[in-house]
Amino acid sequence: MAIMKSVLEAIGNTPLVDLERLVRHWKLEGRVLAKLDHLNPSGSKKDRIALGMIREAERKGLLKPGQTVIEETSGNTGNGLALVCSLLGYPFVAVMSKGNSIERVRICNAFGAKVVRVDQAPGSKPGEVSAADLDLVMEETERLTKELGAFCAGQFHNADNALAQETTGDEMWEQSEGKIDAVADFVGTGGGFTGIATSMRRHNPKVRCYLVEPANAPYYSGKKAREGAGHRIQGGGYAREVPFLDRSLITDCVGVSDEEAAEGARLLSSVEGIFCGFSAGAHAAAARKLLQGPEKGKTVAIVICDSGLKYLSTDLYA
Ligand SMILES: Cc1ncc(COP(=O)(O)O)c(C=O)c1O
Structure with a gap:
């Protein structure tokens, strides 16, 4: 090699x-x-989509040099994007549910990313992320995308995934x-x-x-x-x-x-x-x-x- x-x-x-x-x-x-x-x-496996979505967004002109990238993530896509964005010079914010394991937060931190952790919906359990928890993460991601003028990778809607x-x-x-x-x-x-x-x-x-x-x-x-x-x-x-x-x-x-x-x-x-x-x-x-x-x-x-x-x-x- x-x-x-x-x-x-x-x-x-x-x-x-x-x-x-x-x-x-x-x-x-x-x-x-x-x-x-x-x-x-x-x-x-999400490193593949992190690199793929960022490269395609660059190619399509959706992501400007130095622009903040944001993503709603159960953690792994956040870890991949944190790594890719750090090497390619984009600040990165990961938005994830408090229901996902803490390792994913620390890995994002290690790559220099910011992590926003969203409270789980009433009745949800740590370690069990429900659709209702995911909705809360998505709402917060939408709000922050506007506030930061960020590019949202959007793995749930982005066919480049x-x-x-x-x-x-x-x-x-x-x-x-x-x-x-x-x-x-x-x-x-x-x-x-x-x-x-x-x-x-x-x-x-x-x-x-x-x-x-x-x-x-x-x-x-x-x-x-x-x-x-x-x-x-x-x-x-x-x-x-x-x-x-x-x-x-x-x-x-x-x-x-x-x-x-x-x-x-x-x-x-x-x-x-x-x-x-x-x-x-x-x-x-x-x-x-x-x-x-x-x-x-x-x-x-x-x-x-x-x-x-x-x-x-x-x-x-x-
Ligand atoms: C550990 C793990 N397994 C499986 C999946 C599901 O993969 P996909 O989003 O490609 O359906 C994910 C997605 O976040 C994941 O983090």
Whole structure:
């Protein structure tokens, strides 16, 4: 590998690992391939979209030199933008819910960003960010965007989010030499699912694309979430329509409980040495269900969204 001009060049091109040990542990038939996106410089897959959204905004003339960038974030996009903005010379403000883990705040601070933490809605629990909590974060982001004359990256509405995550799918396809039958991806903004599914279908229209949702907070499966149902899979599962998720790409939905996601994360760490967060664990649990069901004997690809280091303040690894 040649010398890089900056850490920005270290974003993407992450390894793809065959989870043979986990497949054996669960006595499954088939293969699970994991894209180690937690190895991106700020510790999550969101570094791809941080760089992608900023570069595209520069190219489209939406972001002026030195202008403040702002983002509503569950933390990981904030961490990625904090890193990218610091290297490219944009002041950055992350707006996040107090329900998200404190590590994400500290990482933003480390990269020199400002963090605004928004109180959770009445009845919400720390570690469980609901759609109502997200609305409060969005309101505050809108207010601050106007006040600061900032550029809002807007991952929930910005199609450059999904575009940046097509690179994940393209890399998986190339690394596996086209040997992928299905993918499973947890929905937050839907950028990951849309980007990866778009890439897969471009390479082979027959690849099945499964949307992963919290069993407690289903939405796309057509089951209505119980009012106020919370879950612990940070980074998504808001049980609401996300603007650019293309439903025609969804083969089916897979529900994963908090316990299954936590077990998945703990096994990825202890059996495979992949130290990850809840959503990566949810992906492993979803792959297990698929290999026990409709994808028996096939190859399912998943993403390791973020690092377990971001959950040390929670009980995930306590
Ligand atoms: C840890 C984690 N997993 C999964 C997701 C969901 O990804 P996407 O927004 O691409 O749907 C996010 C998004 O914030 C995340 O932070």
